[in-house]
Amino acid sequence: MIEVSELTKRYGSKTAVDHLSFTVRPGQVTGFLGPNGAGKTTTLRMILGLDAPTAGAATVSNVPFHSHRRGLRHVGALLDATRVHGGRSAAAHLSALAHSNGLPLRRVDEVLQEVGLADAATRRIGGFSLGMKQRLGIATALLGDPPVLMFDEPINGMDPEGVLWARRLFRRLAAEGRTVFLSSHLMSEMENTADWLVVIGRGRLIAAESVGDFAARSTRLNVVVGSPRAAALAVVLAAAGASVEPQGSTGTEKLAVTGLSAERIGALAFENQIMLNELTTRTASLEEAFMELTADSVEYLAGQPR
Incomplete structure (x- = not known):
């Protein structure tokens, strides 16, 4: 379980996350939505201890993430699939992470097989397509077989087969009783994948409810x-x-x-x-409801007069 309580992050005069509170529960896929600049990635980074909050707290399984001695056994995360050493092979990358987290090396082969990269295990990551890097990032998240999983835009660059595979994977992981927290801008995929939504705008909570309840809030019925x-x-x-x-x-x-x-x-x-x-x-689609209910929270509008 992930719990966020009054989480706040300021960069000088800019407030990126503003007294944000929500809970991500096990056994379901929770979608994390918001316009560009809403504070989603900043929130994910604070949950993982990569950024320190100005105020408030975030816990994973009731304690701050940094309290977990070997993080990959507790939380698997994919925040940026391109942030990997291009000169390493996929197997070498995962082996280093397995060693540092006290994981058996057999997990490297298992997760590469799981994500469809077994045949590319010895290839250098620098030659991977974006979709392949996303699969490698998902493999990294799965490496420690953790109960909590976090993904930030994990299907960007994937072909239709990859998108379908990822959708089924996330739902299977949730069905196994894991906590799955998924950020994406692709509303159609979120509508097909998520059970619950956390929606934010300008760093503040807009909604925390089921996909159906959120769509029903639209006036576009x-x-x-x-x-x-x-x-x-x-x-x-x-x-x-x-x-x-x-x-x-x-x-x-x-x-x-x-x-x-x-x-x-x-x-x-x-x-x-x-x-x-x-x-x-x-009733309104998830995309229609999202556009309507976050209209006042959009920070970057195209085509606006200067």
Whole structure:
């Protein structure tokens, strides 16, 4: 378990993390979301003791990470897959880490096999693609068979097969009862992988809840309506106070309706003798909810006037 309590980090007049508190529990994949500059990487670094907090505390299994004598046995982490010695082979890199943490060397072969790099074990890391370096970083995190795992943007540079493999791996690790904390900007992957979300903006907590509950907080809930008389139905619904937009390409005869429930839309269609062939309530996607609920926390906006 990871516990963060009133964690704060300031760099001069800049507050990167601001009285942040949350808990990451075992047995589920917890996604860590926030706009660029929200303080995610700084938070991960403070959990691992790489940066000292200005105030507050972070613990792993009830103690600060530096209290664990051999860290890889307790926490496996991937923060930057490119921060490795390019002149070493994958096997040499992992062997050095195994030796320093008192781990059996057989773990090197096991984790290389696990991440699909067994055939590249003796190749120099400098010749690896970004996707291969990500796999090596995941192997490093798995080396000590730890109960807690932290990953910062682990699937950047991976091909579709690699992304699917990583998704299944993270879910399997959580199913084994481990604590899995995963930061990513890829909302579709987070929607398919995470069970729980911690969302921050400008260093402050925005939400800590299930993926479904977070998406449900969006105001972008609407109803998709299909009818052979979509134009007539649009007039009726607009007169009742709804916002109506065509859904999909021309000729699909579908409308996206906001402001009326599915039940009310069905009743209005019945009263006006308009046949329906679809009536579906649509909740916001994780990406839509994230964009809406973090809009006030975005620090770097493209296309803004100077």
